[in-house]
Amino acid sequence: MKLIDRLQNEVLVGDGAIGTMLYTKGIGLEVNFEHLNIIRPQLVLELHQEYLSAGAQVLETNTFGANRSRLQAIGLEAKVAEINRRGAAIARQAAGDQALVAGSIGPLARLKGEEKLLQPDEQRAIFLEQATALAEGGVDLLLLETFSDLDQAVIAVAAAKATGLPVIASMAYVEGGRTAAGFTVEQVASSLTAAGADVIGANCGAGPLELLRIVERLAKATTLPLSAYPNSGFPEFVDGRHIYRCTPEYFAGMAAEMAAGGATLVGGCCGTTPEHIRAVALRLKGAKPSPRVVISQSPAAKALDSSEPLKSGFLADWGKRPIITVELDPPPGMAIEKVLAGSQALKSAGADAINLAENPLARVRVGNIALGSMIQREVEIEVIPHITCRDRNLLGLQSDLMGASLLGLRNILAVTGDPARLGDQAGASSVYDLNSFELIKLIKDLNNGVNAVGNSIGTGTGFTIGCAFNPNSPKMAVQVTRLEKKLANGAQFVQTQPIYEQAVFDAMLEQTAHLGIPILPGILPLVSERNCEYLHNEVPGIVIPDEIRTRMKGKEKEAGVAEGVRIAKEFITAARHKVGGFYLIPPFGRYAIAAELIRFIREGK
Template sequence: MKLHEALQERTLIGDGAMGTLLYSYGIDLCFEELNLSHSKEVLNVHKAYVHAGADVIQTNTYGANYVKLARYGLEDQVKEINTAAIKLAKEAAQNQSYVVGTVGGIRGIQKQTTPLEEVKRSFREQLYCMLFEEVDGILFETYFDLEELLTVVEIAKKETNLPIIAQVSMHEPGVLQDGTPLTEALELIEELGADVVGVNCRLGPYHMIQALEEVPLPKKAVLSAYPNASLPDYEDGRLVYPTDPTYFQKSAIQLYEQGARLIGGCCGTTPDHIQAIAESVKGRAPITSKTIPVREQPAAIEVTEKERKPHLHELAHQGRSIIVELDPPKRLKTDRFFQGAKALKDAGVDSVTLADNSLASPRISNTAMATLIHKKYDINPLVHISCRDRNLIGLQSHLMGLHTLGIHEVLAVTGDPTKIGDFPGATSVYDLSSFDLIHYIKQLNKGISFSGKPLGEKTSFSVAAAFNPNVRNLNRAVGRLEKKIKYGADYFISQPVYSEEQILEVYEATKHIESPIYIGVMPLTSSRNAEFLHNEVPGITLSSEIRDRMDLYRDDPALSKDEGIAIAKSLIDAALDLFNGIYLITPFLRYEMTVELTNYIQEKTKERQERKVSNGIHII
């Protein structure tokens, strides 16, 4: 009897975890490579599950694709590893169990790390290995990214008539990480032709049962469930799953009652867990009807448009906008910082921006300083958020805190690596890149957490992204802008530029982009400052002419400052007719310089407006 026919007639038992058992034996390598180097151990795990009562066993190929094997330098052994895995599973099955080829998800929380085209290429290579070895079906498991799962299911349906088992994974019961309800996700997968749709991994039996209670029986496909043994514990440097198999036995009955026809286990499960499942539900006639409980629906998230100043991207669309960077101090003396913030507010800037430990050097928390200037001076702060210093938990918590504080302007940056800063031995986190962070901030704006769970309220962040025009290939840099727009960026802030010709080049290269760009201008303070920026700071390039101009006054601080202001004004003149947004960067808390430049921008803007009106009257 074929697998598809068996699923129509009775409840089947899947196997449990492969990696958990191998890990418990003290093997902590690439588990898929063990098909070649430790084939006996892999074979014994399969045999243990067959002996425990598994009707369906899966090949040890969860990560046996080009992308994941490349992490171990094994990308050229995709065929050998998959072929060996299938042969071992078939040897263990001995025609007592069905063998399904397992294909694990590649994408996690970082969608942009692996482009969809690479997912497709990698999947096809693995799929063809499985089809050549004639598995009984294909099992897609642990897919957090719905787009990825829909893509591979669609490809598989075109390549084979074998049964397709497609399982999503949830961070939170009943919802995927992008906020898609589980029911909706399973319906989309079924529409593409999957024969079995279900859930696996991440959640234990309790939450998986809770999630399936809201899922109706599929119209054509059947349901599957592969819960984890429990939440893992951490003992003596190792992860352990303490769940009692008898609890799994009771849980299996409840999964069956929710309509699951294929029930197995994921992380932490052992042959004892599978035997417990088999003893409780193996061979039972499938559930053919199910009542979905009527629950009180949570109130829809309402967007109450609180009084707020226009977002910076809105201001730049409407007309001239000036933002000024004033970095938090490296020391605890804060008087000059607050004097500068007040002076900039009085000068009429639209926002004071605060970097997040730029150049990987610790400063007073930019959130703390932003909160204080927001309350003291009614300044609209733009807070930079670096992916370097916070993991996913910290990033979401930080953003929720900003929203609660009434701060809604953020700049998402990847962050300078720690090795260039004051603590080169510190760890760089980088759970997300700036692209991913932009995407997830926009998800918060929909009222959905990073894990897909409703927040109960929508945030209202305006998201800026960084733009570095000081590169050899400007078109490539513009391509990154376009990609960031796709991820949700509202506007851009550029690194400082020091050439009028470069400002024109940037305009010509970006004039097709509708999102506003705040062009960066940072006044020079001395010749030494100019040489340091040009030679040692990544992303900043000065022309020989400007460095020579500053060198003329290297022995006179006052004249050096005046020359730095003069150079900045000439750059501003070049930018005013091309960009609505001007981004001034305050050097060394010398806010008098950026106050003077702010006044200059406003004067020149007024002159231009008056000239336009005058020209208009003359034309009439």
């Protein structure tokens, strides 16, 4: 009988942990566990047989990390197909006709830095390669497990479905019923159902009690069969190793509650052993699927998702008059008088908001949140602090964002941040717990009154969320796709890299017209030939056309500034009736240049 038919009529028992069991059998953490399919197949076979003897009806292959992105890091990328086929064959040998074999597929390796993100077609190709090899090896189904990125899970489902095998899509949740990337149980259920998953599940991330709550929510959010593979509680570090204290008896009792809550495939994840599975098999012997009542998405869940593009604060008059934001760099020391004076001058000229970069080019500057609060209080103009993923871990980001809200800041531009190695602080390291997509999602969640793990923070933070966009890329369509993901995650306005070419500007407007979001093109006036060549040749994301480079040739000092301002005004003249505002970036903090351009935008002369 096929998997789905069986899940309609009985509760199946899955196996338990593979990695932690191999570790207890003497395999060091420096060894790639999946490579054991080739170099120690008998050991892997014995583990499968132990789970089969314990009563497991579904055996997972030892292939969780056997995708190209993970194996490439250790020089085994040429063995992707072999490792997966061997893993499937070993599990099939153990299972015989007594159990089903599930081909285990985990998420891709996480790469540091936004510039290293794999495009969706690249991700799909990696998943398809692994899924195809597992299918060729003889698995009965594919189990996508421990995913936290919902977009990646959807891509993986599409790739796995191409094999024609049944697909279980299982996400890892943390406390509060959210993935580490911030997706709710209900969002996951909706997306994975639409993606075509045959079974939806939860595994890892949390112990049995938390996973029980997740199963109960999943049961109300989808009609699909459900799987549950909880950890054996939380690990405790004792005498140099991690110990899981959840007893087989307790684990089996929780497994029974999960079955009663709607799960029809129950196994174990980290820390579980054949003894845990034996206890589960005895407890669930003869169990039938529990009746379920699926409820449409709750009003609370819908409210969590409803963040329409917002036009308030400095964007309130968008479409009625040009909106102008101006970037100023915080000073490298405590002397903030120039920034305060510049902010006052820009406000007097007609600016709507002041951007404050955060340690641009990874060089230390005074904190832009504190400075932004001071500017808003003393100058009475809105501030847009740039928040990077580089300088804080997930804890620090949440703490500082909530603090910024308490200080009255209402706008954030979420950016990845230049790598620390580019800066002047030897020994400084980049954090990058999140990328810009995830940071935007985090801010959206804080706006909705919950933190990264779904716990309430009380009143939401109330930020208008901005993001960056680079139209100068030779692959603008790729950048537009990335922008669409940022908007889906919660971005509400866009500021671009400096643009110098009308053709690029027009192409950007054409390719983003469907988005319906405020886009402020960046304008960085040139001040000299040297400045022009530096920006073109050394600064990522800036491209200056040959015509403008020729115009700046030989121009220095006052002549260079004058020519740079003329070029900026020509761009503004051509663009003013096509766009709702501008993002001005005065060079070297020379706010007088920005003030001149503001008056030109406002008065047309």
